[in-house]
Amino acid sequence: MFSMLFPAFESGVIYAIMALGVYLSFRILDFPDLTVDGSFVTGAGVASIMLVNGQSPVLATIAGMGAGFIAGCITGVLHTKGKINPLLSGILMMIALYSINLRIMNDRPNIPLLGQETLFSMFRSFWEGLGIDEALNSVFAGIGLDPTTWSIMALMILVTFTIKFFTDWFLRTEIGLALRATGDNKQMIRSFSADTNKLTVLGLGVSNAFVALSGALIAQYNSFADIGMGIGMIIIGLASVIIGEALFGIKTIMRTTLAVIGGAIIYRIVIGLALELGFKAGDLKLITAMLVVIALVLPKILEGQKERARKKRKRSEFEKTYALGPEKEGDNVASTKSNSQSL
């Protein structure tokens, strides 16, 4: 059980960075940005081709992130300068990126990274010198959890939480506040001398930088980049955001970014369980779509039920206090009855 959940947890923490990117565009900027499906592959492609060409994993990963930033900025310019509707700007960019990604990947739809040095193999050789694996395994072996290495988990928790804390900090800076207001009330923040166009471009850039970083890391984690690896990524990101928000709450920014990370991990675990139950890999997109629908609809149904229960309670309270027992009500009914009879 736990040994099955471990890889789901691991990849969940990596995908969480993508989900934080989607949170920035969807929730903070209120911009449904479909660039994600393309920029995820851009990050993976740039990092992979650089690794294959012998560049350092750190540099390759950062370059992938930078490419995503540029892609996001272009979507932002299409919308703000080109006055193209947000959904369409994202779709256009996503389609354009398909061709660009193929070019980046040297016209190869798949780049294997087996045997390449990656961020993970690099960190692992450092990690194994520390002897933490043995210590952790001796603790967790009791519950049947003894993965070959804890280094990926450790590195990813470090990276993902760095991104989380960066986001929390950024959204509270002067620029960050203006960015949030851009998604909340454009007229207002413009009247306080913020350039909402620039902020939208910046926000989408940062959002897609996160997405591309996640793509670059997933490529290194899975040991390949594939031109189709971004299909449906936006829905996965959205699923993570919505599940996380519904389960863990949105009281503050810090809480919400944590919730989004939690949502990404839970999504991976649900998918892992679905595969375990015998669903095919091809079914996963349908399951994802259904998860999003459930996460969107269920809270509303629950709220409706709660509201009905509350009203029912109120009504019975009301009856108790005002009717002062059934006799009086009965009297009234009787008197009207007798009235009608006498007529």
Place this chain on the structure above:
Amino acid sequence: MLQLNQIHKVFNEGTLDEKIALSHINHALDPGDFVTVIGSNGAGKSTLMNVISGVLSPDVGEVVIEGKNVTNLPEHKRAAFIGRVFQNPLAGTAPSMTIEENMAMAYARNKKRGFRAGVTKKLKGFFKESLATLHLGLEDRLNAKVGMLSGGERQALSLLMATFTEPKILLLDEHTAALDPSRAELITTLTKDIVQQHQLTTLMVTHNMQQALDLGNRLIMMDKGQIILEVSGKEKEELTIEQLLQEFQRIRGSKMTSDRALLS
């Protein structure tokens, strides 16, 4: 302080819907002038405000603020020195952000935004003090989401946010119109106090004649894109609603007859 030279604005030119919203407006405000603007629906009052704030650009004419021609300056740049409160109480604040965050954004209006913390301890103290002047108890709710406030509270906050950085020009477009009478009264009083305290050069559009007479040192009446009446100083103080209405009938009537004369 504010100069409007030959402002002309036409909507949908060359179509059946062509509408001359502003017709060769010339007007100048001195520092500290508080002008109330009245006029019937469609007279061009909001258009005039939008031309001054840069939401709309005039077809002809220029807007000059403190000797600087700002006609081609985009809205968000002009906003550094123009404060605005809108008719809709929801328009002036960001609902999903807290009171202190909203105030921090307003506070940053005439500064370059950077990667410093938006809300600092020092600012919080200042925000608390400013909020206390509203007497609405908002100073104890710095961390409340603005979306939770009532329309009147939001409008009071908007007014404070628009003014506490002392903008060169304050534009109020029917900012009490969407409130119930007692809230409107409150916002009107606050407006009077704040404008006086900071000596703000102000243009206030209102449909409430009494308000237009009570507030400010000058009054202009607009009709069909033109300023048809202007009173100031002692003359304004002595003006009554009846006189104002009579004046309106007189000018409009004479215009109508001259229009008729032109047509025949």
